[in-house]
Amino acid sequence: MALNVAVVGMGNIGNVHAGCYATDPLARIVAVCDIIRERADAAASKYGCPAFYSVKSMLKSGIKIDCASMCTAGKENGGDHYQATMDLLNGGIPVLGEKPISNEVAKARRMVALAKKKRLRYGINLNHRFTPAARLARGWVEKGCLGELNMINMRMWINNPNETSPHFHIRALHPHSIDVMRYFCGDIQRVQAFFKRGKTVDGKRRVCWSNLQVNMLFANGVLGHLCGSYDAGGGFGLESCEVTGSKGRFVILEACEEVTFYSRQSTETEHYHHLGGMTGFGETFPDRIHVWLEQNAKKLAPARIDGSGEEALKAQLVIEAAIESWEKGKIVDVR
Numbered sequence: 001m002a003l004n005v006a007v008v009g010m011g012n013i014g015n016v017h018a019g020c021y022a023t024d025p026l027a028r029i030v031a032v033c034d035i036i037r038e039r040a041d042a043a044a045s046k047y048g049c050p051a052f053y054s055v056k057s058m059l060k061s062g063i064k065i066d067c068a069s070m071c072t073a074g075k076e077n078g079g080d081h082y083q084a085t086m087d088l089l090n091g092g093i094p095v096l097g098e099k100p101i102s103n104e105v106a107k108a109r110r111m112v113a114l115a116k117k118k119r120l121r122y123g124i125n126l127n128h129r130f131t132p133a134a135r136l137a138r139g140w141v142e143k144g145c146l147g148e149l150n151m152i153n154m155r156m157w158i159n160n161p162n163e164t165s166p167h168f169h170i171r172a173l174h175p176h177s178i179d180v181m182r183y184f185c186g187d188i189q190r191v192q193a194f195f196k197r198g199k200t201v202d203g204k205r206r207v208c209w210s211n212l213q214v215n216m217l218f219a220n221g222v223l224g225h226l227c228g229s230y231d232a233g234g235g236f237g238l239e240s241c242e243v244t245g246s247k248g249r250f251v252i253l254e255a256c257e258e259v260t261f262y263s264r265q266s267t268e269t270e271h272y273h274h275l276g277g278m279t280g281f282g283e284t285f286p287d288r289i290h291v292w293l294e295q296n297a298k299k300l301a302p303a304r305i306d307g308s309g310e311e312a313l314k315a316q317l318v319i320e321a322a323i324e325s326w327e328k329g330k331i332v333d334v335r
């Protein structure tokens with residue numbers, strides 16, 4: 001049976017979520033909400049549901065909502081998430097939020113704590129791991145095909161000329177890369193970071209630290225490295241992830257486009273191109289949203305959902321530790 005779904009924040013990504021719900025048999029869009037009336041009204045006529053201009057009025061309307069997507073943005077793309085998420089959770093509604101969970105760790109902790117207290121499913125759209133390629137590779141790790149894990153190298157870069165604050169790049173983009181690293185290798189304990197401000201294409205020094213290299217030590221002893229940039233892009237090359245172990249290694253390109261297993265002792269490789277028919281990054285959204293719907297339809301225990309608020313919080317703690325490492329010039333424990 002289809003779930004009644006609301007979408008809050010009808011900008012670019014809110015409309016991507018709504019488009020996924022509109023074509024997913026597990027969902028029926030029953031409300032859209034944006035503080036910009038024209039955006040809410042346009043979405044309401046597109047998706048055939050009532051428009052609301054605040055979360056509070058949507059909750060008061062009495063419309064039955066089984067779960068909601070929360071797609072606001074704000075400072076460092078996460079500054080507006082807090083109040084609307086708290087209102088939805090206080091209204092008893094499971095929430096799928098956008099990344100970053102928040103640009104402020106204290107608020108991220110409060111949202112995760114409220115969801116836990118109310119026993120509500122709280123997920124974040126950590127969509128880079130929601131690919132058949134990542135699932136296969138995680139299976140290789142779990143089945144021991146790589147042996148004991150040794151290292152992970154992650155690269156994620158795009159050309160994003162937007163400027164806000166000094167830490168816009170790491171806070172807005174790297175919840176994704178760090179989540180993928182955690183997905184394969186577990187909790188990160190210590191980090192050491194170097195940042196560089198790049199230049200805009202017209203030669204001006206950027207406000208944000210738009211290039212970074214971060215070393216990581218995982219709780220299980222794995223060594224990690226993250227390379228990130230907002231000054232790159234230019235065609236093919238959003239992300240690559242390589243995990244090595246005592247028996248073999250795998251490489252994933254562009255989240256879903258190529259995945260290859262290389263044995264340490266044999267020249268034979270196992271290679272998939274567009275595994276599961278997923279051809280590009282855009283298709284990670286319907287995959288992630290479908291998993292969220294399935295897990296809600298099954299009433300999965302909040303602690304068991306994929307890409308939870310708690311996992312997003314853990315990625316955010318790594319981000320804050322990397323910032324502290326760069327600012328203080330030292331290795332920082334993630335806490």
Ligand SMILES: NC(=O)c1ccc[n+]([C@@H]2O[C@H](COP(=O)([O-])OP(=O)(O)OC[C@H]3O[C@@H](n4cnc5c(N)ncnc54)[C@H](O)[C@@H]3O)[C@@H](O)[C@H]2O)c1
Binds near residue numbers: 008010013053073126
């Ligand atoms: N997962 C991904 O791959 C991915 C990709 C890009 C962006 N994002 C994230 O998606 C989010 C949205 O990005 P965007 O580009 O669509 O932003 P946007 O600014 O285009 O849209 C945000 C919308 O939220 C509305 N809004 C703000 N506060 C509100 C409130 N209290 N109640 C209702 N509506 C409110 C705004 O009016 C606006 O229309 C950001 O957090 C961003 O980081 C995720």
